[in-house]
Amino acid sequence: MEGHLVMSAKERRRLLVFDRVREGQLSVGAAARRLEISYRQCRRSYKRYRAEGAKGLVHLSRGRPSNRAKPKELRCEVLRQYEEKYEGFGPTLAAEKLSGEGLVLDHETLSHAGAWFWPRTNGRRGADAESTAVGESAGRISGSWSSLTAAITDGLDPGMRVRA
Secondary structure (H helix, E strand, O other): OOOOOOOOHHHHHHHHHHHHHHHHOOOOHHHHHHHOOOOOHHHHHHHHHHHHHHHHHHHOOOOOOOOOOOOHHHHHHHHHHHHHHHHOOOHHHHHHHHHHOOOOOOOOHHHHHOOOOOOOOOOHHHHHHHHHHHOOOOOOOOOOOOHHHHHHOOOOOOOOOOOO
């Protein structure tokens, strides 16, 4: 058994469309429109698919290191300095402090290097998110909507109406 082929969703979609072209269900022009690419690019991709199969649709740079990647030695030195001196600093401030020591890199590079992580907020913003990061409950009310409105209306005059 050969190794597995890792494909993105876009590449899998191309594979499905090109399978239909190969079976005669779609023309190359219709495939180009469906994939939202030019006819010429579709012809090129389909030609490679016919020659190499599904492997021909996978991006050729997959698995290769980035041309912009920092050397591994720099990464190790930055992480070591961060752990020794700047533990708990955010990525921007830590990058500024490290640049003062001759280790110049962007704050995004530092956060991608694994030195710092955003606190988990589960998609919430503002005071609720900050309290979640700290671990407090921030006065959240649990229960159904009817129990919440009943709790609110208990203290109101009988003539008052609550809009839901």
